[in-house]
Amino acid sequence: MSLPETDLAQPGLASRPTATRPGARVTVGEVVAIGVLALLALAAIVPGLFTSVDPLAISPTEAFQSPNTAHWFGTDESGRDVFARTIHGARSSLLIGVAATAIGMALALILGVMGGIGAKPLDYTVTRVGEVLFALPGLLLALIFIAIVGPGMMTATVAVGISTAPGYARIIRSQIRAVRTAPFVEAATVLGRSRFFTLRRHILPNALAPIFVLATLGVGQAIVWASSLSYLGLGAVPPAAEWGAMLSAGRSYISNAWWLTVFPGIFIVLAAGAATALGRSMQARTRQVER
Amino acid sequence: MSAVVSVKDLRVVFGSSSRQVQAVDGVSFELAAGECLALVGESGSGKSVTARSLMGLAGAGATVSADALRVNGQDILGMRQAQLRSIRGREVGLILQDALVSLDPLRPIGREIDDSLRLHTSLTPSARRARVLELLEAVQMPEPEQRMLQRSGELSGGLRQRALIASAIALNPALLIADEPTTALDVTIQAQILALLGELKDAGTSLLLISHDLAVVSGTADRVAVLQDGRIVEEGATDQVLGAPQHPYTQALIAAIPSGRARGERLSAEPVRKSSTLSRPEPIASATPEILMRASDLTKRFQLRHGEELLAVDAVSLELEAGRTLGLVGESGSGKTTVARMLLGLTTPDAGTATLLGQPWNPLPERERRNRRALLGAIYQDSLSSFDPRFTVEQVLTDAVTGGSRGNAAARARVTELLDSVGLPSSVRTRRPLHLSGGQRQRVAIARALAASPKIIICDEPVSALDVSVQAQVLDLLTDLQSELGLSYLFISHDLGVVQHMSDAVAVMRDGRIVEHGPATEVFDSPDHEYTQRLVAAAPRL
């Protein structure tokens, strides 16, 4: 399930530009979300902190063990320790999530800014391009891309980035358009500022302020999509320790080895959920100020 | 005769034990049948909460207590929800401010009116429909059969409000609560709605009229109660309270009303600010002041959907003189703001020209105007949205002073100068405009407008969103600045009293055209044009 990229769903973003209120209390939810993300980031950077087992080490005699004290999350069909694989999987999943979001945002910024500040014809063209890309919703665009370029972790990352770009571009464009007609931009004209100055100093900083929130939400979404592609066999493939790939491998043994399915999935939900929760709470803060 | 409404020592508190707000702090009054009591006060005075408590609708999180709270003999305090629901609509009706949002925008008004009938009577649908038509006729709604199928957004402001009134009187309640019923309306429509409410009162309904505007209630109310901070500070017959007010707050409120006050007369009791250190551009010359800005036959059309065209401004000509104020008055949709935008060079006219100090100003490419922009300043009704939301007051003013580059010591000194001249303390510098009060924000807007030492300031409804007492302070400030600095103002407002007080000359606009103009005293005391006469007649006065 991915987040909608329409500005309708995020009314706080496509309306008046906002300013964060300083000093608002941090909520429990935010602390938990940041904590989870920090732990996962730690697992991605220094997995050795959490486990010393080699995620790729095969041990056929120990295959299909249910969770026990030696293997907290059990072992898979080749006897590999699921806990170690899950911890190591944080790296690929988080990396793909961040990279895909970066690619998507970069594309979205180009398209969105062109449409936002460009003249009518340019805006029209960019909007049409967006519409066309939108006609292939979600994974469909990613799949087409993969059909052309071939499967793999890199292509999956780029594919997710390309799929998310039109949605963000639309939001960025409408933000810029909204800010362009805002009263404080006109006030700058009355003060005698040049159009370029107003663009640099007032329009872009205000219109692009939500980008950070969008990107945070986007990372959550990208993690889900990327693991979906791996699950379908188009991204990372076993024996790589990536959550989606692990679930794909575990699919065949679902009736007798539930731990292969449950644990990596929980981590996907944790990672994506924490990113989304953080993003939504940041969004709520800026929206609070408007009320 | 027993009172229709009896309130003794009403107290309403919002919030939990840690953070409480005392909205109403011991209010007592009575209301007899066929009588109109006006609850008057500024925002936060508790007048709305008081009235809504009579229906058990004080709001979520409200704790209501009183020695007595009775409507038509029934004790509101002891009632459970079901009982409250049965008196709402049947014995008490509520009319809110803006019918555009006080009636469900998705439902036809006929349904909205029908609701009360459906909830409280057992009439058949056809009987109810007949009654709805009766009600619409009672509120003088033209073409009631067609109108009852329309939604509030499809009706004009006055017709919507009539529909809202119809829905409130459907069951002939003994008490009608009208909470700012005319604030969103044009002045001529306002007079009609007030007359309608007066007729209902004469027919026997008790009317509790809530307003921030003393002048509006003076024509309809028999008695007036003035509220401040949740308490009634003065109460009595209308003539008495308005003619000979006892309490200092009432006196200040009445003194703050600009209608009928001479030019230059102070409205507020604000102490004199540090005398302005801003330099005067040049001394005021002789009796014939210089004409700074001249507009000739400005015209502007707008394209609406489906190819329709709106002629917003139709051959408007006016002149702004140094050190003088030109008032521009008109109802909503008259084109005043479009004229202001053309004078500010924000909109290009379709025909006509504007000149600034004799040189062409509009239409002209922006780059040829830019270096003269320092001559013009502007302040608006909603000043908050005219500030970059990320900026603090310091940044707003520094940006205005330095033209966008980083501030230095000289800039900081200038900002201090500006803040002093508008009477703001240094402590506001680090705050964001969002966290200032309405009056403070307007002062920041004025300070920003003064930053470049302009000769002209265009003021578009600068005080319309402010409480009366704050409005008085801002108007006094503008007057003081004008005499100190020799500024020329274009003062735009729909409020005749304010325009009359502030202006030397006045232009009256209607449907894009100026129908009358001349010295303020002449236009208001003996208007020539029929429309001006109607406006002046409809304007509420004490």
Place this chain on the structure above:
Amino acid sequence: MVRWIVSRALGAAFVLWAVATLIFFGLRLIPGDPAEAILGGPGSQASDEALQKVRLDYGLDQPLLVQYVQAMFRLLRGDLGTSYALKADVAALLGELFWSTLTLTVLSLVVAWAFALVLATWATRGGRLGRMVGSGMEIVAAAVPHFWLASLFILLFSTALRWLPPISTPGPLGLVLPVLTLAIPLAGFLGQVMRESLADALESPFVLSARARGESETGVRWRHAIRHAALPAISLSGWAFGSLISGAVVVETVFARPGLGRSLLNAVTIRDVPMVTGVALVSALAFVLVTIATDAVDRIADPRLRAR
């Protein structure tokens, strides 16, 4: 209204043409010889004559632009070509797949709406718990991948409880798990949107007016607030349908249910160009049509939009 439909239909036709063009040129970028792919891939070791025959049959020897124009004309006639792998007419194959996926997605949308309405009204009832549930709903909806939810359902309902089949069987019982998998996350999201606008509506002046007439809480909710709350969800339904199509790829694969999504996945994996093109076009068509339909419903539900 008619004028609006016509203009939207023209817009849709343009979008579909653009998609077809994009896919045509995009898929031509696939490395390798298409003639070889048709005959079974690089390992097929087809003879030169066979390759040449295939090229003639499929018109692969013509210049690219000619191929493009021919392809566009064929599209207009409804001819989507022949699947490389399945050696069957794509249009015929898609017919049944289309209905299968359509059933799945439409049913999921309806179920999601029902859940969302329940969730939204429930969440606005109780103060703090309601708000927490409300925001929690949407975060969970965004974070739970379809394939994991599907796997959990299979674990629970098939392996543990043995109530439902793990593989989608034809007939209503086989639809239960796939629909639930698609509907629940969407319901979480739609429910959050509805909850917010419901909360806004309940604080608005017209609701106060309704209460002042003696309307009960239930009446206020169902006669007034719900319609306002539903508006943004209606607007979102077009996008929601798109995300359901996207989700169908995973759900059909996990439950081995025949449909456009699963076929697209297979086609992409083996690079069956005509199939990929056909499925993508049909999905785009369905999506565009549903978007127009939801926009039409939107305009009917909110008369204020008609004035724009």
